Amino acid sequence: MKLGILSDSHDNLPFIAKALAxxxxxxxxxxxxxxxxxxxxxxxxxxxxxxxxxxxxxNNDGEKVGLKKLCPVLVEP
Incomplete structure (x- = not known):
């Protein structure tokens, strides 16, 4: 299994698109x-x-409720 690991995307949609590609x-x-x-x-x-x-x-994820609705597997560190 290959893992792709990233962090701190901070709403940067071009970065996210590059990572996904x-x-x-x-x-x-x-x-x-x-x-x-x-x-x-x-x-x-x-x-x-x-x-x-x-x-x-x-620590910058202020909209936890909205994020969790989209991705229920998110957890606190």
Whole structure:
């Protein structure tokens, strides 16, 4: 199993798109995000990943309720 690990995306949609393209090229099976999505629209972009998505909240994730609705597997670190 190949893991794709990223963090601190901070609503940066171009960064998220580049990471997802890299993960697809490399055949990544599971995306692990170490926090700081910041807002639900960033999570929506990450959920375009075709494999499993796991993650934890970061210190800048203020909209935890909205993020958790989109990705119920998110946990506190």
């Amino acid at each position: 890299l993960f697809e090229r490399e055949g990544v099976d599971c995306l692990v995000h170490a926090g700081d999505y910041v807002a639900p629209f960033a999570m929506r972009a990450l959920l375009k990943f075709k494999g499993r998505v796991l993650g934890v909240f970061g």
